[in-house]
Amino acid sequence: MNEVKEDELSVSTLEDETIEVEHLFAEPKTEHVSVDGVLSFGDASLGKCLHIEDFSCGFEYGLTNNGGLDSNTTQEGEDLQLDVLDGLLDEIDEVDDLDATNGLSNACECEDFLLDIEFAENATKLDLGRSKESCLGNSSSESQSPGLSGSSNGAVGISESSSVTILESECKNDALNKTATCKLHGILVSKCGCRPPDEDSIHATSLELTKLDDLNSDKNLLACGISSAGGEKRLRKPTRRYIEEFSDKKLEYMKRGEKYSAGMRRRALTVIPEEKSLGGISVPAVSQFRARLGRPKKQKQVPISEIESDKELVSSESEDDGVTKKISKKHDRRKHQRMWNPSEVIKLVDGISEYGVGRWTDIKRLLFSTSAYRTPIDLRDKWRNLLRASGAQKPTKKGSS
DNA sequence: CTTAGGG
DNA sequence: CCCTAAG
Known part of the structure; x- marks a missing residue:
């Protein structure tokens, strides 16, 4: 996971980063962005970049700290890392879409653009523990996150607050x-x-996105050897079709998430054959509904296992389910098949434990309000799949055979 | 309209 | 994921 390719170049890395960003700003000619726009936002962007650097370092530090130091790795740490990663993934995901959208019609989509971004951000913040929601008042969705998210709050807050201090000394990512x-x-x-x-x-955002895309592409290339995207081709066919294709790329990226769940599930099955044990998780669930079946085990398994599986899978081999995206493209029937990343599964499980199974609409509205995709039916299907994966018999008792 | 079940 | 039947 951590390759630490530029381990010692911590400080200089910052500079590089900034320069790169500058560079990008300097030559947005690839896009059909007018020069005026470039000039006008160039200055502001610069300052922004600096801020970004600071933030990123601090943020990363938090990640690295939790992920790297096994000695101090508590469930909270895991959760934090997980959430953060998921947040990033989600963010990237959203951003990709946004970027694509921008590419095809950056003129008119401004509002939607921003809205989406805000939404994405909102979601991320929720995941992280919604530390500061003062920026935008549109935080329509109150995070219901019970125990898991709650635990991560503190950690995130720390990393953010101390970002400035550590940013230069500990940037090792x-x-x-x-x-x-x-x-x-x-x-x-x-x-x-x-x-x-x-x-x-x-x-500015779009530019950053562009840059990001490039890097992401690189990452994908490294990971899977699939050459998908450049920065410029984006403009070519700005059809909806393109967007879909484009998102395939991020699917690659998202695969990690899938991996999590896969590993988690596997582990759950292996280690805990029965769902009896639910000691670790404090589920603020209603006692009525908590009589659920295989759910508890999942919930408790998720945080720890997925991290481990993440490391293993990512480090050892990077992929197996490259098919998903391809098939999705072939048959328009099955749209995209968004992979469920662990945080989503957790949210789902939480929601079920909170509102009970069957209340898909409620769960969707309250916990997945930020996720445009994920219809209530999707939630139900996912839950069904989870049950099946858990080897739970549907009728009779819940798998306690 | 939402949920459950099957494809 | 999609579609359909049933509440």
């Missing part, structure tokens, strides 16, 4: 990670900094 984080926070910053849908912020 690969460029990719940093970049991702950079983008993430770039959005955050841009959002918080410029509430109104200014063209500046939009452009």
